[in-house]
Amino acid sequence: MTAPMIVVIIAIVLMLVGLFFEIARPDLIVFFTLFFFLMMGYVTPEQALSGFSNEGMLTVALLFIVAGVFERSGLVERLVGTFLAKSKSERGALVRLLVPIAAFSAFLNNTPIVVTLTPIIRKWASDHNISPSKFLIPLSYAAILGGTITLMGTSTNLVVHGLLLDTDSQGFSFFQLAWVGIPITILGLIYLIAAGPRVLPNNQSLIEKVKENTKDYLSEMVVTKDFPYQNQTVEEAKLRNLKGLYLIEIIRGSSRITPVTGQTRILAGDRLLFTGMLSTIADLQKRKGLELDTGTDLSMNDIQQNGTQLVEAVVSHQSSLVGKTIKQSRFREKYKAAVMAVHRNDERVKGKIGDITPKAGDLLLLVTGADFDQQVDHSDFYTTSPIEEQKFYESESKGWIALIVLLSMIALVTFQLLSIFKAMVIAVGILFIAKVISPHEARNSVQFQVLLLIASALGIGNVITETGTAGWIGSQIVHALAPLGGLAILASIYIMTNIFTELITNNAAAVIMFPIGYEVASAAGIEPIGMAVLVAIAASASFLSPIGYQTNLIVYGPGGYHFKDYVRTGLPLTLIVMVTAISVVYMIYM
Template sequence: MTWEIALVILVVIIMLYFLIREISRPEFVIFCALAFLLLTGILSPTDALRGFSNEGMLTVAFLFIVAGAVQQSGLIGQIVMKSLGSGKNTRKALVRMMFPVSALSGFLNNTPIVVLFTPIIRKWCRDNNISPSKFLLPLSYATIFGGTITLIGTSTNLLVHGMMIEQGMKGFSMFQLGMVGIPACIAGLVYMGTIGYRLLPSRKTSEESFSESTREYLSEALVLKDSPIIGKTVEEAGLRHLEGLYLIEIIRNGHRIAPVQTDRTLWEGDRLIFTGLVSTIVDLQRIKGLKIETGIELKLDDLHNGNAFLVEAVVSHQSSIINQTVKESSFRGKYGAGVIAVHRNQERINSKVGDILFKPGDTLLLLAGKQFMKRWLNSGDFYLISPVPQPERTDPKKGTLSIIVLLIMVILATFEILSMFKAAVLAVITLFITKAITFEAAKKHIHFNVLIMIASAIGIGIAIDKTGTAAWIATSFIHITKSLGVVGMLACVYLITTFFTEIITNNAAAVLMFPISQAIALQTGADPTAFFVTITIAASASFATPIGYQTNLIVYGPGGYRFSDYLKVGIPLNLLYMFITVTTVAFLWL
């Protein structure tokens, strides 16, 4: 062992320690390790920076933009909401939810999918009196299943693909990983619909587990003259399966119609009473011919040009508007804000917004001007005034265009008309030219922390390879496992990779194992593709801990999970994925 090998191993061990203990952010830890190897002369500046020009890393960056454009369409949420159904059969609803999510995650980034669906599924669970712990962990797992189907399913796939190209190899084709990923995904869905479902806890989360954004508001929308939904039924107008919204009542000529049947025809002047989340209430403006009354000159469109913003205000016990309606309190003139919706704890309000008598503790969703916060923040009329995150503007036409661009990109890469990198570049250029996404919006969708982590990790992988560390570890590994044969070595590589994934990050695990698995393949004479596919699947298949994969962590709090829940459900799933991966890879490549 040379001093260079010893130093690289020491740096990697310290890096792993910092990652496991979560002393700092993963991208910062890995970047510091790269910088140390550069400063000590282990890496030249050229080698240290190779990761920042790596084709796989840059492809990930462009795909963030493509996924962001598709996400803005709002079409994805509608697909999953329809798939959930009524909730009468929980197990069937679980499988119906997981199937489309797995399919979507094969082409879109996993994290925004889970972020988008977590509040929607949680609300659906509450409405159907189902514990969200039965659905949220499967949501995360479904995105992991789908991520192993295609080249663009996860950043890990593209990272290994990019490193293969760096080594002068061809890299993965679009669906090459799917030869292992599809059988594994099907097995995972079957497992979650049977054994996994039984192992999932049926645990009600505490009220604190629900973020403020899940408050159910009551709001009112007016059917305008010449609206395209006039004469249509509620079902035909698309008002029955709205994402996170429920039409509870229609007020027509002063008469209330409730409950609202799906075959009820809509008339001009109908006032539609909805309950829903903050973001979905605001999304009502997307429906042509519907108008949310704000009562002031500001309109919801002003949210997007900076002239207005949403705030939540809690009515205090000494407020001057208690037991008064919006009109009686002269709310518009007094506060310069319009009441869009009202939420009342543990009580469903059966009234249109304008007729609601304010009570202490009511939370008002307001459309206000720029000076509202300054003027009324310390007012005795409200206990709390807080800004609401601005909802993203959605455009179904641009969303459809984004999906078409995504499909064309996949076709170009699948039939190798263009490389994955070039297809992604072309897709992004097309989205910019057609204004399906703006430069400002694109920047918001790029996860720069992921890109820095990938680029830095590639540099560390180069150091492991160039110093002979990978060859030294491979020789030791082969000496210990030679009695197991190549298939046994493959299983050991899978176990080591998945162990690293569960305690650090998927990308770091893949980069650490890439040069080692390549050296093992060269020394045993095996096809290196077998080992590269194995580490790619193993690095993505993180089921046993909440820290191994970002989506597992996202659902940890909202689902009310404990660390032991992940171990109980995830370890059998990890073993299932290992068995399918090793046997399939051995059959196809060894």
């Protein structure tokens, strides 16, 4: 082992630790690790930056645009909503939900599917007096399983495809992964439908918990005629930056003011609604002209009037909110919404709201105005509760146009008349020409932080290869496991990849393990394409934790889950998928 290899291994271990403990956004951690390798001279600038022109990464960017059309059209939600409406039982609903979700996820980005279906599932569950926690983990798992069927089913497949192209291979054909993807999807859905209702908990949503314990979240004060700051702004009245308290709404007669800004004026008779550390409300009572209304029958329904809503939002991995306090991120001004509470691991985060630093997976309870939906930046967080009635920005006809275009391109790729990249370029071009999507909407659909993560990870993959680290690790694995046979070698690569994807992110896990798996395949006489299939499947099969895959993170808070719920439900599924994937790859490619 050479000195550069030792440095590379140490740096990657530190990167994995940083990703696991979320010391910064994943894309920034991976990018700065790549920058370090570049400064050390372990790769040329061309090799380090090759990920930014990688065909797989660029295809992911184009798919974000296509998926954006479907997300705005509401086509998938309407179809699934129709299926669910006919369900009468819990297990029947799971069948009607999971089968189409897996099918849609084979051709569409599964993240927006899970985001937009979560509110629909919760409403159906509420209407039928069933806990939504019985459905949300299965929703995520079905989306993950479906994404393993085709080349475009998940970004991980496209990333590994791009890595294969860099080795002068032809890459994956459109349905090459289906040899493994279809069996694991069928077996996985059977398990979820049969065992899901028994192993999943009965949890309340955050909004339901808050409604049952309103006084733990809200306190009301009345402005009397003695208030010395009448007709002055909230800032002038010194009602901003309170110790542990947050002014979220002002009720003035029949009207409501939310969110409350520093320039909002205070009038006599105003009812001020505070949230935060309500134990410190006594400090406000000492102020002249402010009286605590202890006899109020205030409920959450009282603030859900005149366009004011309670909304749950899950902080994403790529969120710009991570690493900043809520106050520093200027949340109220940016999103036209006030944070009422932050929940982490199904427990309320204590302290002053403005001083809380959100983490990926945190559940925010927001009090919003009527224009909130237009303000949402989906790269920062995902709204998982219905906003008023179900509504969509685009007509359903645009979704059908996009679907026809997409299916046409898929046919051309399947018959190898076009590469997946060229097909997506043409698809996006047609959508622009037909005015199905505008340049502004296309830009908003692309998750640039995800692309930076993928491109940087691809550069690190080159580092692992060029420094000989992949070759050295691969030779050690083959030397140690060759006496045990090909199955043991395949199992070792699968397990290593799967552990990485549970601890960090799926794309980073795939990029780190691909060069190692490729070297192992060459040394052990395994077809490299088979090893690539195994790495792609293992990197996507994240069922044991909420942090390894975006869709698991999305349902974590809304389902009121604990980490153990993923382990209890996901461990049997992980074993089913692992045994099936290794067996199929062994039979086809050994």
